[in-house]
Amino acid sequence: MSKKEKARQSKQKWILTVVCLSFGLSVVMSFVTSLFVESAGLLVALLSLIALVMIGIITDVIGTAVTSADEQPFIAMASKRILGAKQALQLIRKAERVSSILNDVVGDIVGIISGSAGSVIAVYLVSLGLKSAIASMLITAFTSAFMIGGKAYGKGLAIANSDRIVLTVGRVMAVFEKKGKPKQKKKMRKEAL
Numbered sequence: 001m002s003k004k005e006k007a008r009q010s011k012q013k014w015i016l017t018v019v020c021l022s023f024g025l026s027v028v029m030s031f032v033t034s035l036f037v038e039s040a041g042l043l044v045a046l047l048s049l050i051a052l053v054m055i056g057i058i059t060d061v062i063g064t065a066v067t068s069a070d071e072q073p074f075i076a077m078a079s080k081r082i083l084g085a086k087q088a089l090q091l092i093r094k095a096e097r098v099s100s101i102l103n104d105v106v107g108d109i110v111g112i113i114s115g116s117a118g119s120v121i122a123v124y125l126v127s128l129g130l131k132s133a134i135a136s137m138l139i140t141a142f143t144s145a146f147m148i149g150g151k152a153y154g155k156g157l158a159i160a161n162s163d164r165i166v167l168t169v170g171r172v173m174a175v176f177e178k179k180g181k182p183k184q185k186k187k188m189r190k191e192a193l
C-alpha cells in the first residue's frame with residue numbers, strides 16, 4: 001500500500017471517528033443537560049447555561065493553545081522528566097486533531113446544547129410574565145455575547161500563554177494516567193497469581 005493510500009485511509013478513519021465522537025457526545029450531553037435543566041429551577045438552569053458556555057470557552061482556549069505552542073521547550077522538559085511534559089508534547093504533536101475535537105466538536109456541541117438550555121430558560125421567563133419574543137431575544141443575546149466574547153478573550157490568552165496552558169493540561173493528563181496505572185498493575189498481579 002502506498003503512502004498516499006495510507007494517508008487517505010487514515011484521514012477517512014479520522015473523519016469517521018470525529019463524526020461518531022460528535023454523535024456520542026451530543027447524545028450524552030444533550031440528554032444530561034435536558035434532564036438537569038428541565039427538572040431544575042430558573043437559577044439552576046441559568047447556572048447550567050453558564051457552565052456550558054464556560055466549557056465551550058475553556059476547550060477553545062486549550063485547542064488554540066495546543067496549536068500555537070512550540071514543541072521545543074516540551075522536548076527539554078520531557079527529557080528532565082517534568083510532570084506533564086510528555087503528555088503536553090503528545091498534544092502538540094497531534095495539534096490538528098486536538099484542535100479539531102476541542103474547538104470544533106466540543107465547541108459546536110456546546111453551542112447547540114446551550115441553545116436548547118436557553119430555550120428552557122426562555123420558557124421560565126415567559127412563565128414569569130415576560131413576552132416570549134423578548135425572553136428568547138435576551139437569552140440568545142446573553143449566550144452569544146458571553147460565548148463570543150469569552151472565546152475572543154480566550155484566544156489572545158491562549159496564544160500569549162500557550163506553553164503554560166498546554167503544560168497544565170499535560171499535568172492533568174499525567175495525574176489521570178498515574179491514577180490509572182496502579183489499578184492495571186494490581187489487576188496484572190492478581191491475574192499472575
